[in-house]
Every structure is written in structure tokens, then in C-alpha cells.
Amino acid sequence: MYARIAVYLAARALNCLLTYRIPEHLRNQIKLGCVVEIPLRSSAQLGVVVELVDELTEEEEKFQLRDVVSLLDSEPFWGEELMSLVQIMRTLYASTWFESFQTVVPGPVLHRLKAMWLKKRVLPERKGAGIKKTNFYPEIPLTSVQERAVETICHCAENGKPVLLYGVTGSGKTEVYLRVLQHFLQKGKSGIVLVPELSLTPQAIERYCGRLGDCVGVLHSALSVTDRRNFWWAMRRQELSVALGTRSAIFAPFQNIGVICIDEEHESSYKQENQPRYHARQVAFMRAKEQGAALVLGSATPSLESFYLANKGAYTLIELPQRPGGKALPRVRIVDMRLRHNAGKVVSRELAQALKMRLENGEQSVLLLNRRGFANFIQCPECGFVYTCPNCTISLTWHKISQSMRCHYCDFKQNLAEICPQCQSKKFKYGTPGTERLSQELGELFPQAKISRLDRDTVGKIGSHARILQEFASGETQILLGTKMVAKGLDFPNVTLVGVLQADAELNIPDFRANERTFQLLSQAAGRAGRGAVAGEVILQAYDADNKILQAVVNHDYRSMYESELAIRKEMLYPPFSRLVRLILTGKDDDTVQEKAFNIGQILRENEDGFTVLGPAPCPIEKIKGKYRWHILLKSSVLKNSINACSVILDRFQDSKGNVQIVLDIEPQSLV
Numbered sequence: 146m147y148a149r150i151a152v153y154l155a156a157r158a159l160n161c162l163l164t165y166r167i168p169e170h171l172r173n174q175i176k177l178g179c180v181v182e183i184p185l186r187s188s189a190q191l192g193v194v195v196e197l198v199d200e201l202t203e204e205e206e207k208f209q210l211r212d213v214v215s216l217l218d219s220e221p222f223w224g225e226e227l228m229s230l231v232q233i234m235r236t237l238y239a240s241t242w243f244e245s246f247q248t249v250v251p252g253p254v255l256h257r258l259k260a261m262w263l264k265k266r267v268l269p270e271r272k273g274a275g276i277k278k279t280n281f282y283p284e285i286p287l288t289s290v291q292e293r294a295v296e297t298i299c300h301c302a303e304n305g306k307p308v309l310l311y312g313v314t315g316s317g318k319t320e321v322y323l324r325v326l327q328h329f330l331q332k333g334k335s336g337i338v339l340v341p342e343l344s345l346t347p348q349a350i351e352r353y354c355g356r357l358g359d360c361v362g363v364l365h366s367a368l369s370v371t372d373r374r375n376f377w378w379a380m381r382r383q384e385l386s387v388a389l390g391t392r393s394a395i396f397a398p399f400q401n402i403g404v405i406c407i408d409e410e411h412e413s414s415y416k417q418e419n420q421p422r423y424h425a426r427q428v429a430f431m432r433a434k435e436q437g438a439a440l441v442l443g444s445a446t447p448s449l450e451s452f453y454l455a456n457k458g459a460y461t462l463i464e465l466p467q468r469p470g471g472k473a474l475p476r477v478r479i480v481d482m483r484l485r486h487n488a489g490k491v492v493s494r495e496l497a498q499a500l501k502m503r504l505e506n507g508e509q510s511v512l513l514l515n516r517r518g519f520a521n522f523i524q525c526p527e528c529g530f531v532y533t534c535p536n537c538t539i540s541l542t543w544h545k546i547s548q549s550m551r552c553h554y555c556d557f558k559q560n561l562a563e564i565c566p567q568c569q570s571k572k573f574k575y576g577t578p579g580t581e582r583l584s585q586e587l588g589e590l591f592p593q594a595k596i597s598r599l600d601r602d603t604v605g606k607i608g609s610h611a612r613i614l615q616e617f618a619s620g621e622t623q624i625l626l627g628t629k630m631v632a633k634g635l636d637f638p639n640v641t642l643v644g645v646l647q648a649d650a651e652l653n654i655p656d657f658r659a660n661e662r663t664f665q666l667l668s669q670a671a672g673r674a675g676r677g678a679v680a681g682e683v684i685l686q687a688y689d690a691d692n693k694i695l696q697a698v699v700n701h702d703y704r705s706m707y708e709s710e711l712a713i714r715k716e717m718l719y720p721p722f723s724r725l726v727r728l729i730l731t732g733k734d735d736d737t738v739q740e741k742a743f744n745i746g747q748i749l750r751e752n753e754d755g756f757t758v759l760g761p762a763p764c765p766i767e768k769i770k771g772k773y774r775w776h777i778l779l780k781s782s783v784l785k786n787s788i789n790a791c792s793v794i795l796d797r798f799q800d801s802k803g804n805v806q807i808v809l810d811i812e813p814q815s816l817v
Contacts, residue, residue, distance in 0.1 A: 146172050146199060148213060150183055150192035151242035153259075157799060160241040162195055166210045175213065178221030178228045180258060182214040189214060191262060193223065193246055217262055220381075222250055224400055226435055233431055237784075239792045239809050240421030248421055249396045253370040254377050282355030285320050285469070294463045295324045298404070301461055302439040307430065309410075309455040310443040312465025313474060313701070314672020315636075318443045321465075322406045323356050325441065326387060330360065334403025334438075335386040339394055339425055341412035343367050343604075345634040346390070347611035348618075353389050364390035364397060367607060392417065392425035395432065402438040405429045409633055410442035410451060411665055416814040424812065445672060445703075446665040449714065452707055453721040468676075475643070475674040475681030477699045481690035491578045491586050496644045496684050500587075503642045504594055504623055508679065510642040511635075512583065512626040513670045515650065517553065517600050518542035519582045520575035525565040527572060532559070538768040544602070545581055555770040583626055583646065591624070599627030632670035638677025645670055648685040649692060655765045656816045657719045660694050664706045667698045718757075718780055720812070726756075726779040726787040727813040728794065729764070732805040735773040741805045742775040745794055749777065752790060756781035765817045772806075776816075784811065 149162040165183055167175055175181065175194055183192045201210075223231060223246065231245045240248075247255065287295065294310060298321070301308050312318045326336045340349050343365060354361045362376040362385035379385045381398040388397030392415050395405070407415070407426055415425040426442065433440040442451055442460070455462040468474070480493045487494040491514075503510050522540035524531045532541045534552035541550035541559060550559045564571050575582075584598045597603075597613050604610050616622045618637060625631055651663050667685065675681020687695055697706040715722050728745065732738040742761035749758045757780045764774040779787040791809050799807055 146175075146197060147201060147205075147210070148175060148181070148194045149196035149198065150181065150213075151195050151246070152183070152185060153180070153191040153193060153243060153246065155241070155243050157241060160243070162242075163192070164201065164205050164208075164210060165192075165213045167197075168212045171213060171216055174216055174219055176221050177225060178223035179219075180217045180222055182217065182262065184211050184214060191217070191259060193242070194221075195228070195242075217258060222254070222258070224398065226400060226432070227396070227398065229435060230396075230428070230431060234421055234423060234428070237427075237788070238421035238423055238811050239788060239795060244420050248417075248423065250398075251364070251373050251377050251393065253374040256370075257374055279351050279354045282352045284323075284356070285317065287320065287324070288317070288469055290465055290467075291317055291321055291324075291469075294321050294465065295328070297461060297463055298325050298439055298441055299328050301441075302403070302433075302437055305434065305437075307433070307440040307442060307460045308463055309447060309451055309460045310441055310463050310465065311447055311452070311455070312443070312445060313468065314445045314669065315468045315472065315474075315676045316445070316465035317469050318408065318465065319352060319636075322408070322441065322443070323353070325404055325406070325439070326353075326357060329403030329439075330357070330386060332403060334401050335383075335388075335397075335399040336403055337388045337394060337397050337399070337405045337429075337432075338390075339405075339407045339415070339429075340389070340391060340634060341409045341414045342630060342633050343391060343610055345408075347614055348635065349389055353387065357387055360385055361387040361389055362397075364388055364394040366391070366393065367610075369607065395425045395428045400436075402432060402436045404439040404441065405433050406441045406443065408443050409669070411444045411446055411448040412633070413662070413814045420808065422808075422810045422813075424814070427812075446668045447703075449661055449707060449710055450721040453711065472675065473680055474701050475671055475683045477671055477683040477685065477701070479648075479685045479687055479690045479695055479699060482686050482688050483690070491583050491646060492590065492644075493684075493686050496646075496686065497590055499642050499644070499682065499684060500591065500624065504591060506641075508641040509617070509620070509622075509637065509639045510624050510644065511631050511640055511670070511673050512587075512624065512644045512646065513629065513632050513666075514578070514580050514583050514626065514646040515628050515666070516577065516579040516647070517581070517602055517628060518551070518579040519545040519585075520578055522576035523550065523561065523573050524576065525568060525570050525572065526574050527570040528565060528568040530565050530567040532561075536768070536771040538766055540576070542579065543575065545585070554766070577647070577650075580627060587624060587626065594623045595621060596624045596626065597622045599625060599630050601628070603627075604630075629666060632666055632673070634669075635673055636676055637673070640673055641675060641677075641679045641681050643670055643674040643681070643683045645683070645685045647687070649687040649689040649695060652689065652692060652694060654817065657714070657717070658814070661706070661710055664694050664697060664703070667695070668701070668703070671698065671701075723780045723782060724784045724787070725812055726781075726784065726791055727810040727816070728777040728779075728791060729808040729810060730761075730775045730777075730805055731769075731772040731808070733772055734804070738773045738775050738805055741798065742777065745798060745807075746777050748794070749779070749790060754790065755783065755786040756790070778816070 146167040152159045179194045234245045388394045520543045536555045617625045671683040730742045746761045759778040761777045781787045
């Protein structure tokens with residue numbers, strides 16, 4: 146027998162299969178997906194068995210084949226289905242074997258394996274994994290609409306159609322997921338539940354573990370190395386039957402999946418921004434099809450692509466148009482900041498009054514300001530000088546608490562000088578405020594209130610997410626403010642007010658999805674209010690108060706946003722009316738990157754085959770981490786030709802010296 150093996154090394158030159166002979170004593174042990182030790186030139190390396198064959202090709206017979214040295218683990222790290230998934234991902238995302246293997250199996254598992262191999266030690270017995278005991282989460286009686294939804298989903302695997310569960314915020318989608326999971330668990334199947342943000346995980350754990358018990362395991366990047374490894378092994382040994390987590394949980398090593406639920410399916414966080422740039426929703430399609438599982442995409446504000454496919458009949462559309470018990474959606478109103486309500490302050494007079502009333506009534510409030518730090522720039526009013534990052538074409542954000550100016554792309558830090566370096570003026574003015582400044586202003590307005598901030602600056606330590614949310618859930622915190630972390634999925638019945646500051650800020654981002662994303666963010670934020678007995682209110686502070694997207698949010702009118710955006714997409718041939726592929730070129734010398742971008746653009750145009758080439762052009766953020774950025778966009782009705790053309794470009798132009806790197810992004814979620 147012979148094995149075709151992918152070497153477990155990152156070098157693109159080794160992105161191929163090498164053939165080795167299997168010695169007699171290993172012939173009955175080596176399987177697809179096993180990790181083995183192999184000789185490579187004068188060194189020993191790790192490899193993954195991709196194919197097993199009895200006969201060699203004519204080309205292979207020309208070589209003197211070497212033997213596999215040893216088998217590291219008798220059980221395959223990548224089972225048959227995950228190996229199939231690796232193959233598909235390599236084709237779809239034009240990734241290397243190494244990148245695909247690293248994506249499908251968590252890093253801590255692989256690092257442990259390699260460390261044990263280097264030390265020439267046998268892998269120890271794996272420990273079990275468990276979650277801290279949670280309170281029982283009781284069943285909530287289903288409405289007739291929810292009952293029909295559960296019944297439809299439980300049977301959808303039979304026709305192979307995904308289900309789009311389109312339900313307004315607070316309509317009980319989580320209860321539907323739980324009932325569906327219970328159905329498949331009773332049939333001996335396993336399930337995967339994805340949530341878009343780490344901030345949602347603590348509350349999700351309470352609900353899924355509180356209802357389903359100790360069969361639930363967690364997979365996400367914020368876990369300790371030991372916990373990630375132990376949970377993965379427990380799932381592979383079938384000690385756990387439900388995987389709960391962010392996008393990487395889609396690769397949970399189950400072989401008998403009954404259902405995959407993707408909550409808030411519209412979220413861009415399901416897209417991986419490192420190679421391979423997979424989308425968890427797309428991988429979920431592959432796994433559901435491979436295992437004959439039900440696939441549920443849930444959202445109050447579905448992506449345009451998903452809602453379009455549902456209306457075309459490609460998905461089964463299930464609607465939950467009301468909150469249980471007839472609870473009304475919160476009233477939404479806009480404060481026009483052009484009228485200078487409470488000039489010079491972050492919080493308008495109307496929002497301050499609404500916050501005061503909630504504090505007096507013993508109710509809670511959530512405030513969304515999607516910008517970190519104290520101010521997004523510091524400027525000298527005398528000469529106009531702005532502190533900018535030396536590595537990125539972006540201004541430095543002022544963080545008052547740490548007394549530093551920071552870049553949120555490369556994390557460059559700099560202290561603020563006492564005088565302007567350009568004109569020696571001692572005056573400075575602050576730019577657009579962020580969550581730090583909002584927190585300070587709220588503290589001055591309401592000194593007796595307990596205020597918590599939830600953003601990337603406050604959740605750096607393991608467990609900080611859960612602590613902040615637990616304090617809010619217990620009522621210890623009256624006002625929770627933060628970036629978009631506070632807008633998604635959180636369910637606190639005592640929240641009666643949601644305020645959104647700079648509600649129109651993202652409408653002007655140079656991306657065709659800007660309007661859709663703004664509507665989704667604001668609608669999701671609005672949905673945090675009024676989930677309990679008291680009706681909710683939402684206040685949007687904006688300068689473009691008459692914008693049609695904001696008006697759609699006021700009226701809770703997803704369909705009007707969908708129809709207006711769909712008309713624009715159809716005219717411009719953007720998704721769902723085309724499929725996009727983006728090539729991003731980066732390098733330290735702008736002229737070199739630009740020259741290569743134009744060369745590649747010319748070659749692609751000369752070989753257009755079912756796709757249209759846009760660009761090259763500088764990326765909206767032209768420089769990040771010291772590297773200049775150019776991009777090329779390919780539009781097509783099908784992906785295959787675009788991907789094939791770009792794969793040829795990667796093989797031909799990827800610079801082995803590293804002068805210019807080329808990244809392939811299939812169906813990008815952002816063009817910035």
C-alpha cells in the first residue's frame with residue numbers, strides 16, 4: 146500500500162501531495178486523515194494522509210519511494226467527512242493543504258500533537274471537558290407559529306432545503322432552536338449552534354446548557370488552550386453532542402449531525418479574515434448537505450442574499466412576525482443632531498431625559514456607540530495637524546484612560562505631546578467621540594448610577610465578557626454602553642430604553658453593503674428594548690435624520706429596505722445578482738504593489754471568461770501595518786471561472802521573496 150500525504154508545513158511550494166510507501170507493520174493502522182511522521186529530504190516532518198492507493202501512477206514509479214516512519218495517533222484527526230470538507234475548501238477558497246488542515250482542527254489540538262511528536266512522547270489519555278453547572282432553563286410555551294416552525298425544520302432535512310427563520314427581535318427564535326435540537330438529540334444525532342459574537346456566548350451557554358444539560362460543549366477563540374483542546378476531544382469521542390460557539394464551531398468533529406443553527410446569520414463576523422477566508426454559513430451548507438442535516442438560518446434582519454434566495458424558493462421561508470404574548474416592538478424616534486440638541490455633549494437632551502426617567506423607574510438602558518476610545522483623532526486647531534499612524538493611513542485614536550494615542554489596526558501606541566509638533570501650539574481639539582468619552586459624560590450626568598462599558602478595551606481578560614453581562618443581568622448595573630457588542634442577541638427583560646449615538650455614521654462607508662449593514666445594526670440594537678412587561682423605546686441620534694434607511698428602522702420595515710437595496714444591487718450587478726472574488730495585493734513599496742496590480746489586472750482582462758474585472762485601485766484604507774494595499778474585483782454569475790483564473794494568478798505571481806503578497810477573498814463581505 147501507498148499513501149499520498151500533504152506535508153504539514155506552510156510553504157506554498159509544498160502545497161502538493163507526496164507519495165510514500167506504507168511499511169508492513171502500519172498497513173492495517175493508517176487511515177485517511179491520520180497524522181504520520183515522514184522523511185523529507187534530510188529531516189523528519191509531519192504529514193496528513195490524504196489518499197491510500199494500491200497502485201502507483203507511471204510518474205510515481207519513476208521515483209524511489211521512502212517509507213512512512215511512524216503513526217502519531219491511531220485515530221484520524223480528520224475523519225472522512227472533515228477530509229472531504231478540507232478538499233472542498235481547498236477548491237473553493239484556493240487555500241493550501243496546510244491552511245485548510247489548520248482551519249478545520251483547532252490550533253491547540255495540533256500544537257499539542259506536534260509538541261508531543263518533537264519530544265518523542267506518546268499522546269496521553271485525553272481529559273473530559275465540561276461547563277460550569279448552570280441553572281435550569283425552563284421551556285417556554287410555544288405559539289402556534291413557533292410550533293409550525295419547529296415541525297417544518299425537523300422535516301426539512303428530507304428535502305435538503307435550508308430554512309430561513311425570519312423573526313422579529315424577541316420573537317422566540319432561540320426557543321425554536323432549542324426544541325429542534327431536542328428533537329434531533331432524541332434521535333441520537335448531534336447539533337451545532339453558531340452565534341456571531343463572543344459577547345453572546347455566556348448568555349447562550351446559560352440557555353443551551355440550562356435546557357440540554359451536560360451534552361453541550363463550547364468552541365471559540367477566547368477559551369483557554371486546555372479548554373479548547375478538551376472540548377474538541379470530547380466532541381470527537383462523542384461524549385458531547387452539541388457544539389456551541391462562534392464561526393470556528395462549524396468544524397466541530399461530529400460524524401452524525403442532525404441540525405446546524407446559525408443565529409443572526411446576516412452577521413459579517415461569520416466571515417474569516419485570514420486564509421482561507423471561509424464563510425461559516427457557506428461551510429454549514431457543505432456539512433449539512435454531506436451529512437443530510439437540517440440547516441437553519443435565523444435573523445430578524447436577514448442578509449439580502451438569504452432573503453432573496455428564500456423568496457426565489459431556494460430556501461424554505463418561515464416567518465415569526467410577532468413577539469410572544471402580543472408584546473409590541475419598541476417605539477423608535479430620531480433626534481436630529483443638526484438642531485444641536487445639548488450642543489457640545491455626546492448625549493442629546495432627549496436621550497438624557499429618557500435615561501433619567503429609566504433610572505427613576507428602576508429600569509435599565511443600553512447605549513450603542515460604535516467607536517472605541519475617547520476620540521477618533523486629535524487635531525491642532527491652529528495649523529490643522531492630525532496625529533496619524535506611521536504604519537497605516539488612519540488617524541490615531543485618543544484613549545484618555547491609558548493616556549495614549551493608538552491605532553486600531555496595528556496597535557501602534559504614542560503618548561500625546563504637550564505642543565503641536567508642526568506649529569508648537571499648545572491647543573488641541575478632539576474629534577468624533579467614542580465609548581470612553583460617552584462613559585465619562587454619563588458618569589457626570591448620573592453620578593449615582595452604576596455604568597458599565599462593553600467594548601474591546603474592557604473585555605481583554607478571560608471571563609470579562611461574562612462578568613460585565615452578569616452584573617447587568619442581576620440589576621447591579623443600570624446602564625450598559627458599548628460598541629456593536631451590545632446590539633446583538635442580548636435578552637434582558639428590564640431593558641426599556643436603547644439609545645444609538647451617531648446612528649448614521651456607517652452610511653457613508655465606501656461599501657455597497659453600507660446601507661444594509663446600518664439597517665441591520667440599528668434594528669438589532671432596537672430589538673434589545675421592551676422584551677419584558679414594560680414597553681420599550683429607542684432613540685437614534687443622527688445628522689442625516691431624513692435618510693430612508695433610518696426611516697425604515699423607525700417603522701421596523703425590513704422589506705422596504707430590502708426592496709430599495711435590491712433594486713440598486715440589480716442595476717449595479719452586485720450580490721445577489723453576481724458572485725464576487727477579490728484579489729488584495731500588499732507590500733512595503735507602493736510602486737511595486739501598484740505595478741504588480743496593473744500587470745495582474747491586464748492579464749485577467751485579456752483572459753476574461755464569464756467574469757468582469759474592476760480595478761485595480763487602492764483599497765479605501767491604503768496602508769495597514771506598514772504595507773500598501775491595492776485590490777481587484779471580479780464579478781461573475783458563477784464562481785468557478787473567477788476562482789480558476791485567480792488560482793492561476795496566485796501560482797504565477799505569489800512572490801516567494803515576500804515583496805508582494807496576494808490574498809484571494811471569495812465572496813468578500815467588506816471592500817474596505
